[in-house]
Amino acid sequence: MYELNEAYSQHLEAIAEAIQASPNLASYLEEEEDQFYDALKLEFEPQIEAAYQQMIDFSPLEIESFERKLLDERFEGLFLPRILGYAVLRGEITEHYYYARQNNHFGEILKAIAANSNFDQLRSRIGQSVQCGFALSSDIFVTNLVNEVSSKRVRQFLQTQRSSDARTMEGRRRIERRYRRQFKGRNYHYAPFPLTTAELTTLNNALVDFLLFRVGGELNNDALLPTLHQMVTQPDFAGRKEILKPMAIYGAYFNPSEEQLPELKAALNRERKAKPEETSDNILGFILELKQNSGFRFGPEEEQRLGTIVDRNIEDDLTAYFNLTDKIHAEGFASADVHEAIQEEQPRHSGLSNFNENIRQTIFGYFEKLMIGLGTREADYRQWFEITGVQFPAYIKVFGNESFNQQLRGLAKKYTKDLIKVHTNKRGKDYRDIKKTTMRTWQDYGFMTEKQLKEFFKTPRKKKAPEA
Template sequence: MYELNDTYKAHLDAIADAIQASPSLALYLEEEEDEHYEALKAEFEPQIEAAHEQINHYSPFEIEAFERYLLDDRFEGLFLPRVLGYSVLRPEINQLFYYARQNDHFGTLLTYIAGNMNFDQLRTRIGQAVQVGFALSSDIYVTGLIDEIPTKRVRQFLLQQKSDDARTADGRKQIFNRYKRQFASRNYQYAPFPQQVGELISHTNHAVEFLLYRVSNKDLNNDALPAPLYHFVTNPDFAGRKEIIRPLVIYGAYLPPQDDTKQAVVDVLNRERKEDPKRVSEQIMTFILRLKNDPQVTFGKDEEANLGLIIDRSIDDDLTAYFNLTDRIHAEGYDDADVQEAIQEEVLKQEGLSDINENIRKTILTYFDDLAASLGTDEYNKWFRLTGKLFPVYMKIFANEQFNQHLRRLAIRYTKRLIKVHTNKRGKDYRDIKKTTVATWIDYGFMSDKQLKEFFKTPRKRKSAE
């Protein structure tokens, strides 16, 4: 999306100069032995990799420009096999396991590698990447790419990477996932933001997934994200387009804008809410629910509160009602009687299975999850006191079986922790835990008498054969 900045250019130029001055390169050029190229690789690829990791950590929008900068003969093809691997894994893939758009970055890299004077050394490290790139690309694109290669033996090598398994969607999926596992610990993700109206449909989904990857990884520096995200959501040409809503939510929740930037974002969201209030409210509620249900994404009370800061409460719609309510939940507490009454009033206004009601339930469940996670096995009295008061209240408010089942699973997990520690069946701790659990779980409908007896039954140890 951006050109490579001068600092990284200077850094790469210094590496390139060192490569050209290296004794290992001189020996390789003189004797043409693989061992000298391997020595060159061992010396300089870690340096290039470190620079690559740094720019992807701090300036991800420059990553493809960085990789194109390596297409210079001064680098002797070093690190290009790894870059080629990243290039086939980044793009958006459709349901048929083809690239959603033509992967020109992969084509550019492969064409350069194919013409590099060190191709014989590089070919041993690019086979799988080429196979994946070919499998996910159209036959027309692959054929055109190979036909442009002037050297016959290189064309033959590339043709050999076309896999018969790639003829089916399942085959392509297996090829992709098998290769992707090799890079599970690597940070290589990138997606361009839409720049023109025509790119909104084709680019937004990929951009959203990229943003979620970045904001979900607490080890990454995301200072480079707000500026392009701001220009994207405030682009006047995108006014009225549904594609800007999810990026707006991510912006507000994870990268909260400040000062004048915040007001501009609020103004954009106000414009969209006034133009089509029902559609915008549904979009936001649906997307928030997706975030809450995604185990790879963190969306808790902090993110919900951040998002609430760009929701103008002077507009009378479902969003105002929802965020007014969640503000109270987070500020006054889910155990407050007035808050519980406000929740019940809002729930009754909505359809039972609406996304708004489901979001409210998820918000409350997050507090119960946090409670269970925060308590040790010696704090069971606090667990019984709080859940004994709150479980019945919220089970009545929501009257939702899925919500009840979540509470049931939570109670079972915590109680299993207790009885693994408090094992003395004649001890006070165990007797108190069992007595309270039996009484409350029957009232909640979590288990029957028979199930509870089975739950607390100690499995017999098998006698070892003499």
Template sequence: MYPLNEAYQQHLEAIAVAIQASPNLATYLEEEEDAYYEALKAEFEPQIEQAHQQLIDYSPLEIEAFEKTLLDERFEGLFLPRILGYSVLRGEITDLFYYARQNDHYGAILESIAQNSNFDQIKSRIGQSVQVGFALSSDIFVTNLVDGISSKRVRQFLQAQRASDARTLDGRRRIFLRYARQFKGRNYHYAAFPLEGPELTTYIKATNDFLQFRVSGELDNAAIAPTLHAMITEDDFKGRKEILRPIVFYGTFFEQTPDDRGELMTVLNRERNANPAQTSSEILSTILELKKERDFPFGKEQELNLGSVISRNIDDELTAYFNLTDKIHNDGYVNPDVQAAIAEELAKHSGLSTFAANVRESILQYFKQLAEGFGTEEASYQQWFEVTGKQFPSYIKIFGSESFNQDLRALAKRYTKRLTKVYTNKRGKDYRDIKKITMTTWQDYGFMSEKELKEFFKTPRKKKVEA
């Protein structure tokens, strides 16, 4: 756990003091009515939430320290139900839908809630979080946690949250996915960074998932960079393939000082020289996976960023790959010289290799941008036909990949469907031009047979409504 910075310590201390001085708390303690506790929540939980959100957006490595501070009795259990839910979702989950490791942070928050003097006011907000956390945890963990609670009434409440569905894999999956949907769009993510040899295997998956979340949007990651740099340059991790995926994230999405960039490149060169096949394979596999992630930003800009930390004085697949992609991105995928370079380089690699698959994916991204960028007016669709009429056949021949062809077919279908929804008059010039060109070119590309094309352009008949 990373320590909480002094500014937030002081801020939380001020909130704790204000809570204890609040008239709402005094009235609640005097009257013991739920309405006054609700008033206390309305007064202070927005302040805690604002600080929590700001910290996790800008300095997420300190979030567990922040949340542990809230376990102080002076906060009267405020905001604990929310952070209990976040702690449930942060634990690394296996394919069997169990926690990969004991979720101690979840346990600490739940234990604090169970022992809080305001438990009766809090319990109505934690039932599902307790149920999901118990479903994902081992029986030993749950039993030890419940047995450690002194209040029989609280123990009975917790025992009642052990869902029978959690006994099966499908049950745990349903319980978790249903719960996780409630938090969609929220930033609650955190993972520890391994900094010692034994931790690398244990924590690296959670770390990678956390990094991928952080770089997938517009979050400020400046506070993460020093810890990530320290992990990547740790001597204990020399020769370990587990550091290669974080290196991809760091080299692609993080800004480095000149000194830090030099150290990053030194580590990369060390790994490439010591384990050329492993390093190339891991890095190319990682960027291929990221390119295929829906809505994940790994395109031209990101590939050029990563290429800038790849030394070209090492004769390996990474040098060959980034020399080629630099040419694609800088000179343009429609350039005949670029296409000749792609054909020449791919002749050295199997069509099923990650090298070839990455090149195809880079080109496919340009065609996706083309399809998404064009409107449906005549000038746009004429340009679409002009560009694709030249480039589709060229790349179909260069790659010789049925998978790539199917991806092009899907793009062409989506764009053409957009056109036919606009140009519905089958006697009109636009519709006839679109159909004529499509009927000819798609057969040439191998996208559809004549029979399939006729079916594609057929207007479904509306069902007659019986009187």
């Protein structure tokens, strides 16, 4: 856990003092009416929320320290239901829908809520969080946690949150999915950085997910850079494959300083020299995962940035890969020299290797970018036909890969459907040009047979309204 910086600590201290001095709190303590506690929430929870959001956006490593600060009784339980939910969702979940490790932070917050003098006001806001947290936790953890609560009444409430659906994996999956949807679009993500080799193994998946979330949006990650750099260059982690994904994320999405860049290169060189084939294949496999996941951005910019930390003096697959992709990005995927370079390099690797599949996905990314950038006007679709008319058959021949061909087919179908939705007049010049070119080229590419093409362009008949 990282210590909360002084500025945020003082800010929370000021909020705590303001809560204790609030007339709404005084009225609540005097009258013990829910309306005064609700007024207290309206007065202070937006302030805590604003501080929390700033912290998680800009200094996420300190977020658990921030949350622990809120457990102080002077905050009167405000915002605890929200951070309880965040703690539930942060835990790494296995394929069987159990926490991979005991979620102690969730337990700590729940025990603080259970002991809070305002529990009666908080209980109505924590039911789903407790149910989900309990469903994903082991029976031993839940039993021990509930038994530690001193109040019999609170223990009984917690016991009622143990859902019978949690007995099956499918039930746990439904509970977790349903609960997570409520927090869509919120930033609550955090994972600790490993300090020991044991933690590098146990925390690796959660850390990679956290880093990918951070680089997947528009968040400022300057606060992460020193800690990430220290981790990937730590000598104790040498030779551990778990360091490779964080290293690749670092190279692709972060901007190391002039002092950090040589150290990062040296750390990667260390792994490449020790285990050349394994290191290359693991990194190329991870790059492929990123390209195939629509939730992440990994295009030419990220590929070129990652390539800057790859020492080309080492003869391995990473050097060969980034030399080739540098050429693709510099000269363009339509270059005959690029076609030739790919044809020359491909046979040196097995057809379904991470190396060759990555090259195919790099090229497909350019076709996809072309389609996304075009509209449906005549000038646009003529540009599409002009480029794909040359490049589709060229790359079908270069790669000789049916899966890649199907990707091109899907792209062509999508764009053509967009065209015929706009150009609907079957006697019009645009429609006839689109149909004629498509009928001719798609058969040549092997995308569809003549019969399938006729069916593709057939207008579905409207169902007749039933007679009265």
